Amino acid sequence: MSLRIAIAGAGLLGRLFALHLARAGHAVRVFDPAPDAQARGAAGWTAAGMLSPVAELECADEQVFALGLRSLALWPALVASLPSPVDLRFAGSLLLAHRGDEGAARRVIDLLAAKAPAGRAPQPVTGEQLRELEPDVQRMAHAWLLPGEGQIDTVQAMAALAEAAAAAGARFHWSRPVESLGAGWVQAAGERTEADWVIDVRGTGARPEQPVRGVRGEIIHLHAPGLHLNRPLRLLHPRHRVYIVPRTGDRIVVGASEIESEDRSPISVRSIVELLTAAHSVLPALAEARLLHTDTNLRPALPDNLPELRCAPGMLEVNGLFRHGWLIAPALVEEGLARLGVAGATDGNPP
Ligand SMILES: Cc1cc2nc3c(=O)[nH]c(=O)nc-3n(C[C@H](O)[C@H](O)[C@H](O)COP(=O)(O)OP(=O)(O)OC[C@H]3O[C@@H](n4cnc5c(N)ncnc54)[C@H](O)[C@@H]3O)c2cc1C
Structure with a gap:
């Protein structure tokens, strides 16, 4: 069954969710204040792109480590499925x-x-x-x-993820910041959109709903x-x-x-x-x-510097990726899709 999905935020998480859900055949709409897919407001663009589960243990816990290991396994097929080249290496x-x-x-x-x-x-x-x-x-x-630690070119990946999600049918609404949202609806630029699921991945823009800094x-x-x-x-x-x-x-x-x-x-x-x-x-x-x-x-x-995924009927919130976003995002998205109970193509292959 095709679901209506509204995603608030077209950063790293927003692009990954959009890609998987659009490839799985859902009707995906993504809202973001950025003027276009190349505008560099999201933290995802700035990141160095180190995929370092062990080195990050200095300031992370076992959950981040486990999400990191899972993501290291997911990145290669995901990158291979993208329409333009993304430099991904695992040379330690x-x-x-x-x-x-x-x-x-x-x-x-x-x-x-x-x-x-x-x-x-x-x-x-x-x-x-x-x-x-x-x-x-x-x-x-x-x-x-x-x-075994790796790295990804974040600028190439951000561009390729949006391109792939759009090619799979996701509709990006640029220059449309979400003003308010709730279970099953978002309001952006004065217009209300109803959805079966809202995914709130606005990063630092998710205040006051989330205690993010x-x-x-x-x-x-x-x-x-x-x-x-x-x-x-x-x-x-x-x-x-x-x-x-x-x-x-x-x-x-x-x-x-x-x-x-x-x-x-x-x-x-x-x-x-x-x-x-x-x-x-x-x-x-x-x-x-x-x-x-x-x-x-x-x-x-978030206050404890750890990622959080919260799911209630009609609403999924993921935030707090702090300094490990590229390391853990694919596994968090996989977990989010499982919580939604919807099919997603997390191995990077269209279903
Ligand atoms: C200098 C630096 C270096 C980093 N290095 C690494 C690294 O080496 N390895 C690593 O794993 N991670 C690194 N990171 C962390 C990583 O970039 C973040 O954890 C990750 O980008 C968070 O993803 P996100 O999707 O939650 O947020 P973002 O990527 O910030 O995306 C949030 C999106 O929400 C949008 N938004 C905001 N308000 C609204 C609104 N009202 N309505 C709609 N949309 C909205 C924003 O425009 C943005 O597009 C680094 C970060 C920085 C800043």
């Missing part, structure tokens, strides 16, 4: 620490080793192994490999021809969380600040200096990279 990620930062690094490694199941704990990497894995990385005092994140895009990086790096630093993620076309993403503020203004000089100084200490060749652009966005977080 590296945790690195400079001499003198042993204390901070040890604390994180011990935490991850204690929380990760046997066989997934960080694996120490010798200097020689590090040179083989990442020849352009500076000699580091300490390095650990997290095998935005956590500011700043990120830097570089062009670094000649620099080779095979996998994401995270520097374990006493003060700054810094990661460096390779993208296609000789591009590198350096991120990210994590600031308790809903300020969406451009990146601060302090963040640029701290992020790039730390990144350059790991990859000296970055000195000649060119700064392409910077981006700032808000991670949607």
Whole structure:
């Protein structure tokens, strides 16, 4: 039976729900304040796209870890089903620490080793192994490999998800913010739409219905021809969380600040200096990279910084994906579709 589905929010979750539900033959309408499918308001566009279930255990729980593992299994078929290429890699990620930062690094490694199941704990990497894995990385005092972790090009994926959902029949209503919503109805731009199910995935826009807040994140895009990086790096630093993620076309993403503020203004000089100084200490060749652009966005977080999926008749709410959205979204969407009791094509294949 074909159901009428109204989705509030065309960010990462909104696009995934729209894709699966439209492919399963439901009548899907999606409402979002963005002027078009390419406008970059959603946090999903800004994300570095690391798919790191173990590294994220530093600030997440077993539920996020389990959703992350499930999503790692779902992403390949999903990406393969999209109409345009999306760079998705599973070459693991590296945790690195400079001499003198042993204390901070040890604390994180011990935490991850204690929380990760046997066989997934960080694996120490010798200097020689590090040179083989990442020849352009500076000699580091300490390095650990997290095998199996991945990364996705979020800009390519956001565009391809909307394209695929529209091709499957989902109707996107751009420049139409949802003003109010309830079980079985949404009101956008003064017009009420009735639905069998409303899916509220407005991220930080879901107030006051959800106790969500935005956590500011700043990120830097570089062009670094000649620099080779095979996998994401995270520097374990006493003060700054810094990661460096390779993208296609000789591009590198350096991120990210994590600031308790809903300020969406451009990146601060302090963040640029701290992020790039730390990144350059790991990859000296970055000195000649060119700064392409910077981006700032808000991670949607609930009070406990954990994701939540709430389902009542006629209404599904998913929010609080915080800093792990790309890591856990496919599995959360799969769970959401199961709660709705509707068929969805979560393996990426049309039914
Ligand atoms: C700097 C940064 C780095 C990140 N790095 C990573 C990473 O490496 N790995 C990872 O897994 N995650 C990362 N994330 C987190 C990830 O981007 C988010 O968790 C994810 O985008 C949340 O998805 P969402 O669909 O809930 O929200 P969003 O993607 O923010 O989408 C919400 C949508 O709702 C719309 N909306 C708002 N108000 C309304 C309204 N009234 N009516 C209709 N629509 C509305 C918005 O326009 C938007 O399109 C990062 C985030 C940031 C900011």
